Amino acid sequence: MSEFLELVKAKLIALIDIFDPMLIVYYFCIVIGMLLIEWLLLGWEKSSLKKIKEFKGSVKTDFFFFLIDAFNVYNLIAVIVTFGVFHLAARLIYETTHLDLAVHIANPYLQFAVVFVFSDFKNYWSHRIFHRYMPFWKLHEFHHSATEFCMLTRYRGHFVENAVKRLFDVIPFAILGAPIESYFAVKVLSEIHQIALHSSFTSDWGWLGRYILVSPAAHRIHHSVEFDHYDKNFSNTFIFWDRIFGTYHPAVDVKELGVEDNPYNKEGMVKDMVIGVRRFLTSLFPRKASSQ
Ligand SMILES: [Zn+2]
Ligand SMILES: [Zn+2]
Structure with missing residues (x-):
């Protein structure tokens, strides 16, 4: 038990480490690199950089969410507003499960592939659940409320949604275990991919986008307001x-x-954020219609 409390303490210290240089370098390298690639390939007029410079509408919020994530404030706020309940529950799930099934896979490349595919399978279902269950949708709706894509839309997400997602995110760790480097590699690759999905690119990536990877065009369908596109392309x-x-x-x-x-x-x-929480709570505890 004291070991567990030590872990919680270490986690809390990490949480308030707002100026983590490694994290800041990580975020800025990936994001700035992607912004420059998009500018180079699509030109200034269509670029996310231009949208950020103009700083209008939903882009403003996207930009702030990127900054608080890069400076490690996002997680801190997520813990504070949910009293750390979900973070603690996720840690307990991990500590009590610890199946470490991936250690039985000797080949490190195969182990990485299993971690990647299984984590993505978890992402598909957690995303689908966030659309299906109305109170969760009221949180996830905030990500969908961006009215245009700029690469930073990737960082737009409600704090409470992020906290609840911990309960899903811990599943691969709890079941597979595997070295932390594998998860870090998955995180970097999917970060780059996610930024591309929320960019001004609209390509469907041909055969690759139809059968293997989510393309920018496919993710646009997921964000579309059109009724026919609802609850499609969760991957x-x-x-x-x-x-x-x-x-x-x-x-x-x-x-x-x-x-x-x-x-x-x-x-x-x-x-x-307040609107999101209010909509979440109203959906969780709907008022009974007053009897006539
Ligand atoms: Zn969604
Ligand atoms: Zn999205």
Whole structure:
């Protein structure tokens, strides 16, 4: 038990380490690199950099979320607003499970592949659950409330959603174990991919995008306001989950991004967070209709 408390203490110290140079370098290298690649390939007019410079609408919120994530404040806020309940529960799940099944795979490349595919399978289902279960959707809706894509839209996510997701994110660790380097490699690769998915690129990546990887065009369908596109293309990295579980939608032109009756992007980030929590709680504890 004292070992567990030590772990919690170490985690808390890590949480308040706002200026972690490694983290800042990690975020800025990946994001700035991706922003420059997009500018180079698509030109200034279509680039996310131009949108960030103009600093309008939902891009403002995306930018703030990127900054608080890069400076490690995002996780701290997520812990504070949820009283650390989900982070603690995830840690308990890990400590009590510890199946470490991946140690039985001798080949490190195969082990990495198993960790990658299994983590992505978990992402598909956690994403689908966040759309299916109404109170969760009220949190996840915030990510969908971006009305245009700029690469930083990847960082737009409600704090409470992120905290709840810990319960899903711990599953691969608890079941597979495997060295932390494998998870870090998965994180870096999927980070780069996720930034590309929320960019001004609209390519469907041909055969690769139809059967293997989620393409920018496929993720635009997921963010589309059009009714026919609802609950389609949940996959995070590998599009074949959508094909296997019947939620695939082929790439077509998307006219409008966002959510219906969008309450966000009007009164600043703090107000947006409050709106998200209010909508979550109203959905969790709906008021009974008054009897006539
Ligand atoms: Zn979604
Ligand atoms: Zn998205």
